[in-house]
Amino acid sequence: MIRHHPSDATLTAYAGGMLPEALGLVVAAHLYGCAACRETRAMAEAVGGAVMEALPPTAMTEDALALVLARAERPMPRVAPLSRGEGERSLLPPPLDACSFGPWRRIAPGLRFRRMFAGERGIAGLLEAMPGKVLPLHSHTGLELTCVLGGSFVDGADRYAAGDLAEVDEGQPHRPEVDGSVPCLCIIATEGVRLHGLLGVAQRLLGG
Numbered sequence: 353m354i355r356h357h358p359s360d361a362t363l364t365a366y367a368g369g370m371l372p373e374a375l376g377l378v379v380a381a382h383l384y385g386c387a388a389c390r391e392t393r394a395m396a397e398a399v400g401g402a403v404m405e406a407l408p409p410t411a412m413t414e415d416a417l418a419l420v421l422a423r424a425e426r427p428m429p430r431v432a433p434l435s436r437g438e439g440e441r442s443l444l445p446p447p448l449d450a451c452s453f454g455p456w457r458r459i460a461p462g463l464r465f466r467r468m469f470a471g472e473r474g475i476a477g478l479l480e481a482m483p484g485k486v487l488p489l490h491s492h493t494g495l496e497l498t499c500v501l502g503g504s505f506v507d508g509a510d511r512y513a514a515g516d517l518a519e520v521d522e523g524q525p526h527r528p529e530v531d532g533s534v535p536c537l538c539i540i541a542t543e544g545v546r547l548h549g550l551l552g553v554a555q556r557l558l559g560g
């Protein structure tokens with residue numbers, strides 16, 4: 353059962369195509385397994401469309417059509433329950449099918465990171481941590497989104513399991529710890545350009 357969801361602000365930004373693509377991948381991974389958030393997104397899209405229709409027409413910029421076409425070509429997440437199975441690949445929801453991945457890189461004992469996206473704004477990748485692993489206390493610039501794909505972690509009073517999305521705002525230090533007996537696999541993204549803490553280490557290792 354999914355307990356942790358993106359904020360309304362994040363979902364609305366995603367629905368309006370305003371979220372940096374790296375963060376959008378994490379939201380897409382969550383939406384795949386979360387009917388409640390899919391409903392909220394549909395409502396946000398409907399409201400957004402109605403607002404657009406009510407606005408007086410304005411002159412379009414030269415690249416407006418190209419931008420709309422580029423957005424239309426982007427694959428939309430398929431809607432189905434989270435797949436269950438063995439191995440890392442089967443833990444990845446279909447919205448991540450089109451992503452390319454770098455090699456796994458060890459960033460600390462019991463902790464590895466696999467980069468999957470480097471946009472103009474943000475970095476995204478898969479993070480795998482072994483049971484009992486405490487992630488280094490870190491804070492970061494900008495928003496950080498994490499969606500659990502397998503296993504679970506606790507952060508303060510909250511526990512995050514498969515499908516849950518953790519949203520942490522700028523400057524909020526946190527210290528997630530993997531609980532349970534299986535490794536925790538997450539997709540994690542941040543919009544920060546200068547990364548601190550854990551992802552900063554990954555960024556330096558990967559030369560990002």
Ligand SMILES: [Zn+2]
Nearest residue numbers: 357358386389
């Ligand atoms: Zn949700």
